[in-house]
Amino acid sequence: xxxxxxxxxxxELLASFTLTMIITTLLFEVVMELKDIYISSExxxxxxxxxxxxxxxxxxxxxxxxxxxxxxxxxxxLQDGREIKVLSNQEIKVxxxxxxxxxxxxxxxxxxxxxxxxxxxxxxxxxxxxxxxxNYVVSGENFSDDIPFNLVISYLG
Numbered sequence: 109x110x111x112x113x114x115x116x117x118x119x120e121l122l123a124s125f126t127l128t129m130i131i132t133t134l135l136f137e138v139v140m141e142l143k144d145i146y147i148s149s150e151x152x153x154x155x156x157x158x159x160x161x162x163x164x165x166x167x168x169x170x171x172x173x174x175x176x177x178x179x180x181x182x183x184x185x186l187q188d189g190r191e192i193k194v195l196s197n198q199e200i201k202v203x204x205x206x207x208x209x210x211x212x213x214x215x216x217x218x219x220x221x222x223x224x225x226x227x228x229x230x231x232x233x234x235x236x237x238x239x240x241x242x243n244y245v246v247s248g249e250n251f252s253d254d255i256p257f258n259l260v261i262s263y264l265g
Contacts, residue, residue, distance in 0.1 A: 158209055158252070162200050163259050165210070166259060170240065170263050175187050181220065192221060198215060209246055210248075218244075218245065221241070236263070236265040240259075241260050242257070242259040244256075245257070
């Protein structure tokens with residue numbers, strides 16, 4: 109009688125299935141970690157883009173001569189009556205436009221918008237060197253580091 113030795117034994121099949129499951133589990137963990145990193149970096153990029161838009165809008169208003177007249181706390185009133193203001197824990201208003209942070213992020217409560225002026229002897233009499241400062245921190249549940257926004261714009265008042 110001739111034996112058929114062309115197949116695999118049960119032990120060989122069990123060992124190969126076990127190794128396959130271990131490798132699959134490890135790969136699954138790597139894919140899940142990469143997904144979390146992707147989501148985190150996407151949120152951070154969105155926040156940084158919105159912060160850049162806010163900085164550009166504030167700079168444009170100041171450079172167009174729409175200088176701050178009264179600033180303090182959470183808002184600043186510009187010369188033409190429009191505002192720079194933190195509307196909520198997710199929105200910032202510059203003039204007539206509202207900039208919104210990405211979903212699942214929020215602006216911490218310790219934000220400030222201030223303006224200060226000081227006389228400068230190098231400038232013409234009656235001119236002052238003024239600074240508009242906007243500070244806030246954006247946080248989120250899907251990323252570990254808070255993202256600070258610190259804008260200082262200098263102008264002649």
